[in-house]
Amino acid sequence: MSSTFAAIPFNKPYLAGPETKYIEEAVRSGKISGDGLFTKRCHQFFEQQLGFTKVLLTTSCTDALEMAALLLDLQPGDEVIVPSYTFVSTPNAFVLRGAKIVFADSTAENPNLDPATLESLITPRTRAVVPVHYAGIACDMDAIGAVATKHGLAVVEDAAQAIDSFYKGQALGTIGELAAFSFHETKNIIAGEGGMLAINDPRYAQRAEIIREKGTNRSSFFRGEVDKYGWVDVGSSFLPSDIVAAFLYAQLEHMGDIQARRKAIWQRYYDAFVPLAAQGVSLPHLPEYATNNGHMFYLVCRSLDERTALINALKQRQILPVFHYLSLHTSPFYTDKHDGRALPWADHYTDCLVRLPLYYELYPELQQRVVDGVLEFYASL
Numbered sequence: 001m002s003s004t005f006a007a008i009p010f011n012k013p014y015l016a017g018p019e020t021k022y023i024e025e026a027v028r029s030g031k032i033s034g035d036g037l038f039t040k041r042c043h044q045f046f047e048q049q050l051g052f053t054k055v056l057l058t059t060s061c062t063d064a065l066e067m068a069a070l071l072l073d074l075q076p077g078d079e080v081i082v083p084s085y086t087f088v089s090t091p092n093a094f095v096l097r098g099a100k101i102v103f104a105d106s107t108a109e110n111p112n113l114d115p116a117t118l119e120s121l122i123t124p125r126t127r128a129v130v131p132v133h134y135a136g137i138a139c140d141m142d143a144i145g146a147v148a149t150k151h152g153l154a155v156v157e158d159a160a161q162a163i164d165s166f167y168k169g170q171a172l173g174t175i176g177e178l179a180a181f182s183f184h185e186t187k188n189i190i191a192g193e194g195g196m197l198a199i200n201d202p203r204y205a206q207r208a209e210i211i212r213e214k215g216t217n218r219s220s221f222f223r224g225e226v227d228k229y230g231w232v233d234v235g236s237s238f239l240p241s242d243i244v245a246a247f248l249y250a251q252l253e254h255m256g257d258i259q260a261r262r263k264a265i266w267q268r269y270y271d272a273f274v275p276l277a278a279q280g281v282s283l284p285h286l287p288e289y290a291t292n293n294g295h296m297f298y299l300v301c302r303s304l305d306e307r308t309a310l311i312n313a314l315k316q317r318q319i320l321p322v323f324h325y326l327s328l329h330t331s332p333f334y335t336d337k338h339d340g341r342a343l344p345w346a347d348h349y350t351d352c353l354v355r356l357p358l359y360y361e362l363y364p365e366l367q368q369r370v371v372d373g374v375l376e377f378y379a380s381l
């Protein structure tokens with residue numbers, strides 16, 4: 001059916017305009033390794049325009065999470081609480097340090113970590129909790145923060161999807177001691193592969209620079225604070241080439257436009273699908289403390305069968321929706337390490353959540369094809 005239409009992909013990376021010009025500038029500047037001119041511009045953008053205390057670009061969000069795990073000085077056997085419904089990098093960063101992952105369930109309202117169950121997961125070995133702001137929608141940070149403070153846990157935000165989103169007016173990624181962002185091509189603001197660590201607790205600032213620079217104090221050296229640099233700690237190479245930063249800076253300059261477009265597309269979906277709630281389909285739930293950053297539009301179907309049928313019906317129309325995470329507590333790597341607790345909401349989203357195409361160039365006539373496809377599927381049930 002409708003094979004004369006071009007396919008509507010799930011995602012299409014958007015070029016804001018000056019990306020290649022800035023890359024050329026970076027190359028011509030003669031310094032294309034890390035922490036060049038464009039990296040500094042990106043850092044300034046977050047620190048001066050968005051109010052972050054300190055940020056460091058990394059080669060991915062995965063790397064930023066691995067830096068966070070190093071900064072927390074986790075020891076083998078330490079425990080870290082992570083939602084089961086998330087990307088593998090969220091727990092994997094801590095597993096690399098020998099930590100034990102204790103998986104938390106999602107809430108009934110949305111896939112975010114359920115703070116009501118948090119306290120029951122804490123043991124004397126618990127060191128950190130990692131809320132993931134799913135779809136860029138804030139977790140309940142006051143509730144999570146209260147438990148973390150009471151038990152002396154660090155809060156590391158997985159803010160991979162959460163750029164330009166807020167919790168009670170506070171930017172996501174500025175709330176926990178540390179936060180990790182992604183600029184992977186599937187996110188709102190992209191650099192191909194790229195990420196950033198936000199350091200909100202100044203105690204971690206100096207060591208973060210050292211860990212990112214192979215365990216050396218090279219950053220202090222470049223600022224003229226020491227007269228030679230050397231090996232002072234553990235570390236790795238977490239900083240991106242300035243070519244990546246040049247691409248990213250072009251995107252950051254156009255963030256307002258990109259965000260306005262994405263939020264408009266999100267709202268059009270939302271308004272069109274409100275009537276489906278009567279058929280038991282759930283729309284994204286935005287708690288009153290959270291904003292929407294237009295990262296993702298999803299529906300939660302009533303069953304796995306219904307979701308499979310919806311995806312197939314849309315594929316027949318050359319539209320490519322996708323499901324999302326598979327509960328990590330039942331993953332091949334973790335199932336025999338998990339403590340056996342059932343996590344029914346994580347499993348529910350694993351089976352029933354479907355993401356619809358959402359990208360800058362999803363123009364209204366294209367989006368209408370998606371809307372019609374979904375509405376006609378539900379009308380046919």
Ligand SMILES: *Cc1c(COP(=O)(O)O)cnc(C)c1O
Pocket residue numbers: 059060061062063086087089090132158160161181182183184193194195
């Ligand atoms: C995309 C994503 C990551 C990984 O980001 P990379 O930059 O690809 O390493 C981690 N966590 C979540 C929740 C994500 O959505």
